Amino acid sequence: MLYVYLIPIVLIVALYWGLQRRRHARNLAALEQTRVAGLTEPASLHPLLDPARCIGCGSCVTACPEGNVLGLINKKAVLINPSHCIGHGACRIACPMEAISLVFGSEKRGVDIPLVDADFQTNVPGIFIAGELGGMGLIRNAIEQGRQALEAIKQLRGIGRGDALDVVIVGAGPAGLSASLGALQHKLRFVTVEQESLGGTVAHFPRGKLVMTAPATLPIIGKVKFTETTKEALLKFWEEVVQRTGLNIQYQERVDEITHHDGMLTVKTNRNSYHTRAVLLAIGRRGTPRKLDVPGEDLAKVVYRLIDPEQYRGQRVLVVGGGDSALEAAASIAEQPDTQVILSYRADAFSRAKEKNRARIAAAEHAGQLRVLFKSNVKEIQPQHVILDQEGQILELDNDAVIVSAGGVLPTPFLQKIGIQVDTKHGTA
Numbered sequence: 001m002l003y004v005y006l007i008p009i010v011l012i013v014a015l016y017w018g019l020q021r022r023r024h025a026r027n028l029a030a031l032e033q034t035r036v037a038g039l040t041e042p043a044s045l046h047p048l049l050d051p052a053r054c055i056g057c058g059s060c061v062t063a064c065p066e067g068n069v070l071g072l073i074n075k076k077a078v079l080i081n082p083s084h085c086i087g088h089g090a091c092r093i094a095c096p097m098e099a100i101s102l103v104f105g106s107e108k109r110g111v112d113i114p115l116v117d118a119d120f121q122t123n124v125p126g127i128f129i130a131g132e133l134g135g136m137g138l139i140r141n142a143i144e145q146g147r148q149a150l151e152a153i154k155q156l157r158g159i160g161r162g163d164a165l166d167v168v169i170v171g172a173g174p175a176g177l178s179a180s181l182g183a184l185q186h187k188l189r190f191v192t193v194e195q196e197s198l199g200g201t202v203a204h205f206p207r208g209k210l211v212m213t214a215p216a217t218l219p220i221i222g223k224v225k226f227t228e229t230t231k232e233a234l235l236k237f238w239e240e241v242v243q244r245t246g247l248n249i250q251y252q253e254r255v256d257e258i259t260h261h262d263g264m265l266t267v268k269t270n271r272n273s274y275h276t277r278a279v280l281l282a283i284g285r286r287g288t289p290r291k292l293d294v295p296g297e298d299l300a301k302v303v304y305r306l307i308d309p310e311q312y313r314g315q316r317v318l319v320v321g322g323g324d325s326a327l328e329a330a331a332s333i334a335e336q337p338d339t340q341v342i343l344s345y346r347a348d349a350f351s352r353a354k355e356k357n358r359a360r361i362a363a364a365e366h367a368g369q370l371r372v373l374f375k376s377n378v379k380e381i382q383p384q385h386v387i388l389d390q391e392g393q394i395l396e397l398d399n400d401a402v403i404v405s406a407g408g409v410l411p412t413p414f415l416q417k418i419g420i421q422v423d424t425k426h427g428t429a
Contacts, residue, residue: 027071030080040351045102046085047092051076053099063094068355084355089141112410115421119152120145124419126265126277127258128153131175132201132284133410139174139202143216143224146178146282150219153278154186158263165189165276168267172249173200176282177238180247181219193269195254198242199235201284220245258418283411290406292320296381302402306332314338315400318386320378322350326405327357333403334369341370342397344388348374378402 047060047070056075064070070091071080077099079085092100104113113134120128130149131142150167153159159166169179172194183190197203215225221241242249250271257268258279267274289304291297305325309332319330322345330343343361350358364370376390386399412422 023071024073027073027078027080030068030071031073031078040082045089045104046082047079047089047100048103049077049079050099050101053097054095055097055099057096059094059096060091060100063090065090081355112412112422112424114415115423120149121152122420124260125263126156126260126279127418127420128278128280129282129420130179130280131171131173131282133281140216142174142282143178143218146175146280147182147217147219149175149280150179150182150186153280154182154188156278158277159188162277163275164264165191165274167278167280168193168265168274168276169280169282170194170255170267171200171282171284172198172251173202173282173284176200176280177241177247178218179280179282180249181221181241181245184245184247185219191250191274192248193250193253193255195252197251198238198249200282202231202234260419284408289404289408292378292404292406294378294380296383297404299381299383299402301383301400302381302404304404306403306405309333309336312336312339312401316340316398317342317401317403318378318397318399319343319403319405321345321405321407322347323352323405323407324354324357325407326403327353327361329403329405330370331357331360331364334364340398342373343370344373344376344378346375346377 054076056072056077058072058077060077061070061072066084069079069081069085070077072078073080089102092102114122114129116122116129116134120130120134122129128149130145134145153167166188167179167183167190169176169183169190169192172180172192176192176194177198180190180192183192194200215223217223218241224237241247253272254270255267256270259266259268263277265276265279267276267279291304296302306329309329312333313336317333317339319326319333319341321327326343326345327350330341333339334341341364350361361370361372365372373388373390373395376388376395378386379389379394380387381399381402384398384400386397386402388395388397410422415422
């Protein structure tokens with residue numbers, strides 16, 4: 001009779017170990033594929049794992065919303081697809097052994113990050129930073145940071161007293177909008193200024209681009225349950241929020257200077273001067289696009305963001321860059337009739353781009369819709385041509401338009417001017 005009970009148990013154990021071996025082999029293969037493809041550099045905030053603490057429970061693997069960033073190898077959690085990570089941080093929360101910390105940059109690639117404390121206050125008292133400027137590009141995280149930063153500002157001494165504003169919120173992207181709604185909810189005296197339009201960086205995504213986000217909580221509005229949506233749908237929702245709440249945003253107003261005196265701050269813009277107890281900088285990192293610094297870059301055909309792919313119909317277009325913006329721009333333009341698209345990137349792999357965008361480019365290249373030139377650099381831009389250097393080979397290509405999507409330059413001079421310390425992170429928190 002004992003065998004009747006033992007046989008099912010043995011079968012279950014055998015099945016379990018068989019599944020474990022297959023997972024282990026699959027994770028090893030994924031890690032090797034990542035190394036071969038040169039996709040070993042995380043794009044932004046990412047987990048740093050302590051193998052001495054890790055017990056191999058797999059909680060982090062299960063918790064990751066992307067599903068294939070982490071895997072167990074030899075009973076330890078490993079980053080098997082670092083470039084897929086977009087900084088959710090769910091793995092750190094799920095780990096029962098505190099074996100995971102979230103860090104910026106790596107030994108090979110440093111990331112400039114303004115110095116902030118746990119409440120998002122910088123080394124300059126009264127000045128706070130939330131969202132993309134602080135390295136948090138994920139929409140959900142930016143919304144949450146804006147809300148939390150406003151909660152911290154609300155606790156500052158002097159809030160609600162005197163004639164000055166309680167806070168000036170700079171930027172109307174995800175973090176700025178969330179903070180502004182929080183200020184409205186708590187009846188703070190505030191003003192929100194935005195040098196361009198509602199949405200911040202999101203407003204400059206290509207038309208129809210899929211925006212990846214997750215459930216987030218907006219003050220006044222409550223939980224917002226987006227999983228996958230378009231740029232247009234997300235901006236429309238935010239516009240409805242602004243109208244529904246009566247939130248007042250001062251558009252086309254740019255901050256030029258912030259000074260501090262006797263515990264108060266003065267914010268000077270191109271239109272006004274505000275006396276305030278606190279300032280929340282919720283601006284993007286891409287306000288100043290990174291340029292190529294090559295002859296001909298000042299030609300009218302050179303731009304630094306894609307607004308509408310249709311305007312390039314029938315043209316010969318060069319897109320420069322290897323991040324998500326560059327890949328999305330190249331793929332969107334390649335879908336237009338009669339276009340010829342070349343995507344130039346200086347490295348040998350798209351290590352900073354999401355898997356979906358890499359797959360989209362691969363499919364477009366396979367279909368003959370575009371051409372990818374890895375290990376190439378633009379040497380000169382001419383009215384009818386572009387000159388590229390690909391591993392010593394000079395290429396002269398017919399060209400009607402150039403889109404440079406090489407990221408943005410952190411506004412370090414502005415931050416340093418107002419006294420904010422900026423650190424370069426090499427795999428540190």
